[in-house]
Amino acid sequence: MSGLLLETLKGANMTQRPVWLMRQAGRYLPEYRALRADKGGFLNLVYDADAAAEITLQPIRRFAMDGAILFSDILIVPYAMGQDLEFLAGEGPRLSPRLADCALATLAAVPERLEPIYRTVARVRQQLDPQCTLIGFAGAPWTVATYMVNGEGSRDQHETRQLAYSDPHAFGAIIDAIGAVTVQYLVEQVRAGAQAVQLFDSWSGSLAPDEFERWVVAPTSRIVAAFKEQCPDIPFIGFPKGAGEKLVAYASQTGIDAVGLDETVDPQWAARNLPADMPVQGNIDPLLLLAGGPALVARTQFILDCFAERPHVFNLGHGIGKETPIAHVEQMLAVVRQWRGPA
Numbered sequence: 424m425s426g427l428l429l430e431t432l433k434g435a436n437m438t439q440r441p442v443w444l445m446r447q448a449g450r451y452l453p454e455y456r457a458l459r460a461d462k463g464g465f466l467n468l469v470y471d472a473d474a475a476a477e478i479t480l481q482p483i484r485r486f487a488m489d490g491a492i493l494f495s496d497i498l499i500v501p502y503a504m505g506q507d508l509e510f511l512a513g514e515g516p517r518l519s520p521r522l523a524d525c526a527l528a529t530l531a532a533v534p535e536r537l538e539p540i541y542r543t544v545a546r547v548r549q550q551l552d553p554q555c556t557l558i559g560f561a562g563a564p565w566t567v568a569t570y571m572v573n574g575e576g577s578r579d580q581h582e583t584r585q586l587a588y589s590d591p592h593a594f595g596a597i598i599d600a601i602g603a604v605t606v607q608y609l610v611e612q613v614r615a616g617a618q619a620v621q622l623f624d625s626w627s628g629s630l631a632p633d634e635f636e637r638w639v640v641a642p643t644s645r646i647v648a649a650f651k652e653q654c655p656d657i658p659f660i661g662f663p664k665g666a667g668e669k670l671v672a673y674a675s676q677t678g679i680d681a682v683g684l685d686e687t688v689d690p691q692w693a694a695r696n697l698p699a700d701m702p703v704q705g706n707i708d709p710l711l712l713l714a715g716g717p718a719l720v721a722r723t724q725f726i727l728d729c730f731a732e733r734p735h736v737f738n739l740g741h742g743i744g745k746e747t748p749i750a751h752v753e754q755m756l757a758v759v760r761q762w763r764g765p766a
Contacts, residue, residue: 425618428489428556431734432619432658432681432702438764440727440735442756443490443558446742447482451749454481465510469495470539476546483555485749486756490556490619490736491547493612495540497562497623500604501571503537505530514575521574523582527597537608541615548616559617561608563624563663564601564642571597580629587638594638602642606649613654621660621683622646625741628665635669640676647678660704664741671696686711686740690729702734707755709739715751723758731764 425433428441449455455478459468468474478494498516502508506518520529548557570576572583572594587594609620627639647659662683663673674682674697684693684705693703706726711719727737737759743752 426489426554426556428736429618429658431736432556432660434680434700434702434734436700436732436734436764440737440759440762440764441489441556442737442759443488443492444482444739444743444752445492447486447488447492448478448494449743450745451743451747451752452481452485454485465496466508469499472539472542472546475539475543476550479543479547480550483551486752488555490558491551492558492621493540493544493547493560493617495543495560497560497567497625498570499537499540500561500567500601500608503532503534503608504571504600504604505532506571516570516575518570518574522568522572522597523574523586527593527600537611540608541611544612544615544617556618557616558619558621558660559609559612560621560623561605563622563627563639563661564598564605564646565630565638566624566626567601567605568594568597568638569626571601580626584629584634587634591637598638598642602646602649606646609646609650610653613657617657619658619660620650621662622679624661624663624666626665627663628667632669635666636672639663639666640673643673643677643679651678658702662704674698674701681734681736683738684740688740690726694729694733700733702736703730704736704738706738706740709741709744709747712739712751712755713744713747715748715754719751719755720758723755724762727759727762727764 431437431441462468462474475494479491482488483491498508501518509517551557569580569583572586624639658680660681660683661677661679664685666673681702681704686706686708688706
């Protein structure tokens with residue numbers, strides 16, 4: 424038996440639902456905060472394979488999740504492509520030089536910056552229960568490009584969208600370069616022990632339909648195809664946050680095995696309109712998990728019931744918030760674990 428999550432991602436509609444949470448390894452856990460206080464900044468943790476493995480395993484020990492998501496960051500890829508990366512307290516990540524100010528060709532790749540991530544994967548796999556699926560991940564080209572161009576996160580991805588319109592050739596080169604590194608990065612995570620992978624496209628919702636097709640669907644399709652050539656049996660989860668009705672095209676055209684839904688997606692609509700039998704993942708609002716109480720219980724039950732007729736991985740619509748009470752996580756998990764689908 425390969426575990427509840429892995430079986431679900433491979434298309435089995437299990438009577439019990441697997442569960443893991445995006446950003447489950449992180450700031451809402453006191454054991455994480457204690458380790459970070461001891462080790463220092465975020466990058467120090469990511470590049471300390473023993474510490475990163477410990478952080479990955481912390482929510483598994485506490486909650487017995489069905490999946491362990493690698494503790495790392497999507498900006499490790501541009502860091503390996505030659506940009507400098509720092510995380511500033513209270514301000515978030517910064518990349519330099521910005522590709523709004525210089526050409527991609529001026530960057531000198533530093534591929535060895537990926538090696539510690541593979542060591543983390545291997546350490547986690549050695550310690551993880553065989554029934555728990557280890558999930559590797561990367562950022563999708565569009566989302567990673569928004570940081571590379573602007574040098575930091577932005578509310579509407581203004582500079583990146585403008586570059587994509589004004590110089591699609593130059594921007595396409597950035598997308599292609601990210602995609603090439605991403606494929607090998609995910610493949611190497613699998614070789615180190617990852618059993619499934621997820622591609623995070625956190626800013627895909629900012630794009631108009633034609634641009635979504637060009638900068639989200641098409642690059643994702645190329646990544647999935649190239650990845651599957653080397654890892655044909657590894658489930659690939661795509662998560663295009665904010666895609667809305669464009670989810671249908673994304674799910675049916677990219678070659679992904681399972682699709683993640685953010686909290687704005689109506690589960691009833693998704694159950695009707697997404698490709699039949701495709702596993703779906705999601706989609707409790709992280710703010711509802713923060714609030715807890717009867718509304719959380721009711722919504723959890725509703726989502727489970729909506730996807731009763733297809734494979735479903737219970738998860739959030741995005742990452743768990745750092746102020747989320749552990750008791751609320753336990754409350755939600757109790758509902759998921761008591762639920763049973765059609766025999």
